[in-house]
Structures are given as structure tokens and as C-alpha cells.
Amino acid sequence: GAVVSQHPSWVICKSGTSVKIECRSLDFQATTMFWYRQFPKQSLMLMATSNEGSKATYEQGVEKDKFLINHASLTLSTLTVTSAHPEDSSFYICSAKTGGGEAFFGQGTRLTVV
Amino acid sequence: GESVGLHLPTLSVQEGDNSIINCAYSNSASDYFIWYKQESGKGPQFIIDIRSNMDKRQGQRVTVLLNKTVKHLSLQIAATQPGDSAVYFCAENGGSTLGRLYFGRGTQLTVWP
Numbered sequence: 001g002a003v004v005s006q007h008p009s010w011v012i013c014k015s016g017t018s019v020k021i022e023c024r025s026l027d028f029q030a031t032t033m034f035w036y037r038q039f040p041k042q043s044l045m046l047m048a049t050s051n052e053g054s055k056a057t058y059e060q061g062v063e064k065d066k067f068l069i070n071h072a073s074l075t076l077s078t079l080t081v082t083s084a085h086p087e088d089s090s091f092y093i094c095s096a097k098t099g100g101g102e103a104f105f106g107q108g109t110r111l112t113v114v
Numbered sequence: 115g116e117s118v119g120l121h122l123p124t125l126s127v128q129e130g131d132n133s134i135i136n137c138a139y140s141n142s143a144s145d146y147f148i149w150y151k152q153e154s155g156k157g158p159q160f161i162i163d164i165r166s167n168m169d170k171r172q173g174q175r176v177t178v179l180l181n182k183t184v185k186h187l188s189l190q191i192a193a194t195q196p197g198d199s200a201v202y203f204c205a206e207n208g209g210s211t212l213g214r215l216y217f218g219r220g221t222q223l224t225v226w227p
Binding site for chain 1: 150155156157158159160163203205211212213214215216217218219220
């Protein structure tokens with residue numbers, strides 16, 4: 001299957017700082033990528049749809065100024081958690097959609113805000 | 115978001131037995147469903163999918179059944195192995211063709227040797 005890579009796999013940051021997470025499709029081009037958030041023992045929650053060359057579409061209740069998404073190329077989308085706080089600590093997962101419509105997931109990024 | 119739920123949060127089975135994981139969804143517009151396996155600390159791994167024009171689809175050791183009348187789908191794993199231990203999620207598209215997926219609560223499957 002197609003490969004989607006996230007970087008970093010885990011990150012610890014101080015409260016008030018910003019953190020950038022990268023999502024790359026390694027062997028295919030993805031015009032659309034998706035960002036999810038997962039708290040421990042809970043399900044994945046769709047945060048936003050990242051569209052190459054245009055603004056991201058956020059799900060209801062997700063603060064777009066808090067979670068900045070940039071999809072600058074067909075293989076890279078970034079999620080920046082701005083002014084992070086401990087409640088932002090979570091597992092962030094991206095997926096990328098192939099031309100055939102199937103979505104492949106990255107390995108996730110564990111964010112801990114201290 | 116869409117409402118997709120699971121009946122059983124945990125399931126324990128003996129190695130070699132068959133496992134059945136259930137999922138209910140509420141959005142009648144959903145026409146594409148996927149089962150994912152997630153191991154601890156990793157991203158979801160695709161298992162099998164099914165479109166609404168089908169009621170059954172089989173893969174290697176796995177079968178997905180879809181009952182649109184009662185908005186229910188299930189994942190059957192044959193001859194369950196310890197390596198199958200993970201959290202299993204169903205996901206549905208809410209009728210969107212854009213690739214958005216809405217996930218259910220998840221079931222923790224534990225396989226005992």
C-alpha cells in the first residue's frame with residue numbers, strides 16, 4: 001500500500017510554544033490530506049481536511065487559529081499547534097487520499113505539552 | 115460530526131476462535147465503510163472496506179457484513195491469532211466523496227494463547 005509518514009513521532013514542548021507536525025505522502029501525490037486527533041482510549045476525531053493550494057476545511061468545534069494547516073505541495077501537509085497548552089496533548093494522526101480514493105494513515109505524532 | 119458507535123468496548127477470545135466485532139452507524143447517507151486496526155502508539159491500519167451496494171465482503175481471514183436496514187456492520191475474524199490483538203475501529207464517510215472519515219468508538223480485542 002501507499003506510505004504516509006509523519007514527523008516527528010513524538011514531541012514534548014513547553015506551554016505557550018508552537019509545534020509543527022509534518023505529514024508526507026512518500027510514494028504518491030495527495031491533493032487531499034486529513035488531520036485527526038485521538039485522546040487516550042478514545043476514537044479518532046476528524047479535525048480538518050487539508051487541500052493542496054487552498055485553505056483547509058475545519059470540522060465544527062475545531063479552532064482554525066489554534067490548529068494551522070498548510071498544504072503547500074502534493075506530498076506535504078503541516079499542522080501547527082499554536083500556543084500549545086497541556087489540554088492540547090494528544091495523538092495527532094494524518095491520512096492522505098490516493099487518486100483511487102483510498103486513505104492511508106501516518107504513524108501518528110504524540111504531542112505532550114508541559 | 116457523524117455518529118458511529120460500537121456495541122462492545124472490549125472483546126477477549128481464545129486463540130483459534132472466531133471474533134466478531136460490531137458497529138452501528140446513524141447517518142443513512144454513508145455509503146462507504148472501513149474497518150481499521152490500531153496497535154498501541156501507531157496509526158490505523160486498513161483491514162477491509164465495503165460499499166453500500168454490497169452486504170458482504172471477504173478478505174484474508176476477515177469478513178465484513180453490512181446491514182443497511184438497521185445501519186449495522188460487523189467484522190468477523192476467523193481463527194483469531196495473538197497478533198490480532200489491537201483496537202478495531204469502524205469508520206464511515208457520511209456520504210462524502212472527499213475522503214473524510216468518521217470513526218466509531220473502538221473495540222479492544224485481546225486474544226489469549
